[in-house]
Amino acid sequence: MATQRDVARAAGVSLAVVSAVVNGTSHTRMKESTRTRVLQAMQQLGYQPNQTARSLRLNQTDMIAMILNKIDNPVYGPLRHGIYEAAAEHGATVLLGDAETMRSGSQFLTRLLSQGTVDGILIRGEGLLDDDVMAELRSHPKPILILEHARDHPWIDVDDRRAGEIATRFLVNLSHRHIVFVGGSGYLSQQRYLGYQQAMDAAGLTPAPHLATGFGEQAGADGLRQAMQAATAPTAIVVNNIMSAVGVLAAARDLGIAIPDQLSVVGIHDVDLMQHLRPAVTAVRMPMYQLGRAGVEALYDLIAGRPSAGGVITDPEPELVIRDSATALTRIRD
C-alpha cells in the first residue's frame, strides 16, 4: 500500500510536508496550494497511515486492554459497553482479555507485558489474578487500573456495601423481619453482606449468617434451600448476584414457593433480561456502565500523569429497580 513516501513523490514534495499535512503540524508550514496537492495525491493513491509506524514513533498505540473475569459474563455487559464507548471517545480501541486464562507465562500476558502493545490496562478479575500475575503486571511500563477493590494498585469500584444496604432496607420497609442474605464468595459478597448487616442493625433486627453458596444459578438454588430449612423460614431474601437470583426463582418454582406472595426476593446487580422473567426481578442496579466510563477516564488520567480519581463510586449510587419479586409482608408469620 501507499506510504507517505509515495504520496510525497506523487505530489512532488518532501516527506516532511506529507507528514505535516497528515497531522496538521504547525511546525512545517506550506502554501494552501501545496496542501491540496498533497491531499489529492493521498486520495489518488488511497493512502492510509500506518498505525504501527506511528505507534513506534510516538510510543503510543491508542489501544487499551480490558481484562475481565469472564469475557462473557452477562453482568459485565454494561461495563464492557461503558469501557468501549469511553475508549472510543479517547480515540482508543479495546483489546480483549480474559482473567481466567491469564496465567503466569500465558500468551496474552506475555503480549501485554511486551512494550508497545497497549497504552494502559483495565482489570476486573474478582480474585482470579494471582500474586504472580499481579507482580508481573506491576512491571508493566504503562498504567494499570483495577476495577475492583485493590490493595496496592490504583482502583475504582462501585459501592457494593451500599447495594446490600439498599436491598435490605427496601425489604425492611416492606415490613419484613426475617430477611436472609444469600451470598457468594470473595470480597464483593462480603461487602454486600456488610451492607445487609448494617441495614438489619439499623432496623433493630438480627442479621442471619452469610449463606455463602457461590456464584451462579446453582448457588442461588442451594442458597434458597438452605434458607428455607432454617427453624423459622425467612419471608424475604437478598440475593448476592443476579445470576443466583435466577436460580432462586427457578428453585422456588420447583419447591412450590410462590414469589412474591410467600417469599420476597431482591437481587443485587441487574441484567436487562431480568425484567422479562416472571416474576420480573426486583433488583439493585449497579452503575456498571458508569464504572466502565469512570475506569477509562481514570486510566487516561494515569496515562497523562494527572492525579486520578479512585476509590468507591458514590455518584451515581446503586439504584433500586422495583419490579414484581418483592412485596409488602401482610401476614405476620411468627
Add this chain to the structure above:
Amino acid sequence: MATQRDVARAAGVSLAVVSAVVNGTSHTRMKESTRTRVLQAMQQLGYQPNQTARSLRLNQTDMIAMILNKIDNPVYGPLRHGIYEAAAEHGATVLLGDAETMRSGSQFLTRLLSQGTVDGILIRGEGLLDDDVMAELRSHPKPILILEHARDHPWIDVDDRRAGEIATRFLVNLSHRHIVFVGGSGYLSQQRYLGYQQAMDAAGLTPAPHLATGFGEQAGADGLRQAMQAATAPTAIVVNNIMSAVGVLAAARDLGIAIPDQLSVVGIHDVDLMQHLRPAVTAVRMPMYQLGRAGVEALYDLIAGRPSAGGVITDPEPELVIRDSATALTRIRD
C-alpha cells in the same frame, strides 16, 4: 525500558545476536555460552520485546478485529468465546468493534482501515454495515471474513434454514398441526422461515405467513399477540430467536396462556440462561462457538493465502435442546 540495544551492550555482543536469541533464529549462530550471557542480561534488565517495532518490521501485528452486531448481544457469547480462544491459539489477540457504531468515517473504521492495525477482520453485522462501509472495508489490505451470508466476500455461517426445519419438525412430530413462525427481519429470519416452510410442506401442512415482528423481547410479545388473534389459534410456535422467545414466555404469562399445556414454544438460538427460566425453553442451539473457531481458522487460511473453507457449517448441525416449553398435542383443537 530496556531495548535489545541495552541488552547487547550489557552482554557485550551485537544487536544481531540479541535478536537471534529472542527469536531463536538459526541464521545467526552463537556459542551456547554467549546465548546464556544474553539471556542473563535480558533477565537482569527486565527486557521485554517491543511489539510495535516487531509489527512494523514484520508487517504483522498478531491481532485480529472482531466486529459484532452489538458488542454485548448475549446470543453471541459463545461466538465471542470461540473467536477469543481460537485467536489465542494462533498467538493473536482480539480487538473489539461494534457494528452499530461503524459508520463511514468513524474512529474505529478509520483505525481499522489504516495499515498495520490488524492482520485480519471478522465481521458479523447482520445487515448493520451499509454499502459505504463495506466498500471501504474492501479496500483494506488484510483479509476480511464475514460471519454471515455475504454476497461478494468470503463468508461462513451456521445453518439457519436447518434450524427452522429442526424446530418445526420437532413440533410436527409432537402432533402439532397449527404451527406459526414468529420471526424477525433480515436474511437470517428469512432462512429460518424457509426451513419452517420446508418442514411444514414435508408434513403436508400449510405454512402460516412469516410474522416478522423484529428482534428482542418486545418482538416476541407482539408476535404472540398477532398469532393468537388468528381465526384458528396455533397450538405451537417457532420463535425466530431466543430473545424473542423470552418475550413470548412473558407475554403468555401476562395473557394467561399456559405453556406448554396450551401452547408449545420452541426457540431458535440458545443462551445458557434459558434453562433457568420456568418453563425452561426448548430451543435449537446453534453452533456459535464452533462458528467462532471456524471463522478464525478460515481467516487464518486467508491470511496465509491458503484456500479457505467457507459457506454454511453443516457439521456440527444445529442441535435441538429439549426442555419444558414444548409438549405433545393431546387434545385435537380444530
Add this chain to the structure above:
DNA sequence: CCTTGTTGACGTAACGTTAATTCAAAATAG
C-alpha cells in the same frame, strides 16, 4: 542598503526490530 523576520519547504535522525550480508578466526582437509 543592511538587518531582521517570515514564509515555505527540505533533510534527516530517531523509534526498536529483523534479516541479509559480510567477515575474522578456528577447524578441517588435502
Add this chain to the structure above:
DNA sequence: CTATTTTGAATTAACGTTACGTCAACAAGG
C-alpha cells in the same frame, strides 16, 4: 603447510512515521 570449510559473530539496511534543525527566498523596517 596451505586451501577450504565451518563457526561465531558484527554491520547495516530496511519497516513508515514524526519532529527537530536548517535554509533559501522574499518582505519589511530602520
